Amino acid sequence: MYILSSAFSNGGEIPAEYTCDGADTPPPLSWGGIPETAQSLVLIADDPDAPSGTWVHWTVWNLDPKAAGLEGKKIPPGAVEGTTSFGRPGYGGPCPPSGVHRYFFKLLALDTQLGLPAGAGYAELDRAVQGHIIANAALVGIYSRKQ
Numbered sequence: 001m002y003i004l005s006s007a008f009s010n011g012g013e014i015p016a017e018y019t020c021d022g023a024d025t026p027p028p029l030s031w032g033g034i035p036e037t038a039q040s041l042v043l044i045a046d047d048p049d050a051p052s053g054t055w056v057h058w059t060v061w062n063l064d065p066k067a068a069g070l071e072g073k074k075i076p077p078g079a080v081e082g083t084t085s086f087g088r089p090g091y092g093g094p095c096p097p098s099g100v101h102r103y104f105f106k107l108l109a110l111d112t113q114l115g116l117p118a119g120a121g122y123a124e125l126d127r128a129v130q131g132h133i134i135a136n137a138a139l140v141g142i143y144s145r146k147q
Contacts, residue, residue: 001033001137003107014103014141020095021145026058030069031107035135038065038109042129044122047094049101056084056122057103058091061114082120089119094143102140109135 007027008014016022026045034041041063047055059082060075067076073091075081086092094103110132116124 001031001107001109001135003029003031003105003137003139005029005139008141010139012141014094014143019093019143024093025073026070026091028069028071029105031137032068034065035109037111037134040110040113041065042108042110044106045103047101047103051097057093058084059122059125061116061125065109080116080118082122082125096143096145100142100144102142105139107137108133
């Protein structure tokens with residue numbers, strides 16, 4: 001299983017347009033190699049380098065395992081967004097206070113659909129996926145604010 005972006009390579013710099021310094025829209029993401037037994041996909045974007053601990057930038061679950069990716073802020077029918085560390089649902093782009101940060105776009109293939117309500121937080125999502133992950137992949141981008 002893999003996850004890619006046409007906007008940056010794995011380990012490469014995330015363009016400013018996908019951050020708080022630009023349009024703050026999610027980068028285009030594509031994936032493949034999803035196991036045939038997958039019932040749903042989960043996308044998590046986070047920053048483990050945040051000063052206060054891992055900062056969650058985006059969570060989306062119940063993505064169709066037959067989908068090939070996401071582009072823009074509009075999520076597909078049936079998919080659900082959770083509340084991020086910004087205190088609201090939806091994508092919040094990289095916005096580090098200082099230094100270079102790594103941003104992980106993690107894709108999980110699950111053997112089930114999740115019954116979590118829209119707006120559920122990361123801790124609830126993390127508990128719900130336990131024991132249901134059949135494959136995973138990650139894409140890492142870096143970003144440093146130009147101040």
